[in-house]
Amino acid sequence: MTSFFFEYGLFLAKLLSVIFGLLFVLSGIARIISNHRSEESSDGSIVLTNLSEELDEIEELFLEETLEEAAYKRYQKQKKLTEKKERKEEKKAAKQKPKQKLEEETIEPDSRLFVIHFQGDVEASEVDNLRECINAILTTATERDEVLVTVDSHGGYVHSYGLAASQLARLRAQNIQLTVAIDSVAASGGYLMAVVANKIIAAPFAIVGSIGVIAELPNFHRLLKKHDVDYETYTAGKYKRTVTVFGENTEQGRAKFREELADVHRLFQQHIADYRKINLEKTATGEHWHAKDAIKLGLVDEIKTSDDFMFEYHREEKGKMYRVEYVIKESFADRLQHIIHHTGKTLLTALVKLKPGKILRS
Secondary structure, eight states, rough: HHHHHHHHHHHHHHHHHHHHHHHHHHHHHHHOOOOOOOOOOEEEEEEEHHHHHHHHHHHHHHHHHHOOHHHHHHHHHHHHHHHHHHHHHHHHHHHHHHOGGGOOOOOOOOEEEEEEEOOOOOOOOHHHHHHHHHHHTTTTTOTTTTEEEEBBOOOOOOOOOOOOHHHHHHHHHOEEEEEEESSSEEEHHHHHHHSSSSSEETTTOEEEEEOOOOOOOOOOOHHHHHHTTTOOOOOOOSSSSSSOSSSOOHHHHHHHHHHHHHHHHHHHHHHHHHHHOOOOOHHSSSSSEEEHHHHGSSSSEEEOOOHHHHHHHTTTTTOOOEEEEEEEOHHHHHHHHHHHHHHHHHHHHHHHHHHHHHHOOO
């Protein structure tokens, strides 16, 4: 019996070796294909979702399920009468309009609300997606339209978030009403973006502020010195390198590095002053506040979630709402890599659960 299980275990090991070998080869092929395709094109596209229609469908569904049959029929009848009346009024208004030459007629779309979500990380890696969304909006947007951007970010590299803020500033430059909603957090670089808006709304306990600059790095110079390892850096320019991870830092270098941080902080404050009148002595300390307190300091204009904002826009029938996304289509190579990764993970999990010791003892 023991011999049987030993041979079975050996067969299983050989089988798994072949499977993992094939997965390794397929993974390599997938990476090559993926790299080749990424050099050719990003395969990205704008996806527009009609949020107004989605809400109307949900409302209709709830009324149908929750109203009594007779009440729902009355509702449908009233709805049809209202729609018929509106169509008559539209036809009447169209007849009363003076006739114009076709070439003189202009197409004026109804007011619209475009919704973009920005999920931030240290590198503000979604800035390219944000750029594409704003490019798409600006192709047809007029001063009658509005844009709502939900920002969720703890901040990160100042140059990356500076670029993201510049993308939002393009909307302001075209006189398009821009609202930024902070449902969770917009701190540091996140607030650098938010402050560009005409109006900032935030959920009551959203984190706002952190108008400051930070830089942290370890130094291994003493550890290297202890093991008799020299680390040398060659530069041209007095301040090309101020502080370093492996070399010996000087007081002069540290002082210059602090000066550079102070310059970035000054630019941050100037950026805020360009868009919002607040007391920077009180707010540009690097502290953060919850929105309930931030509104007292002028960092936020109104306590309101993005959902509240959109529901109000819909209920007041200001216009249609659209979610704008830039989606990069997943290639066959990417899908293959995901399948390989998932398969390998499943096999490893199965191996961990196997207990060959117990089998051999049987």
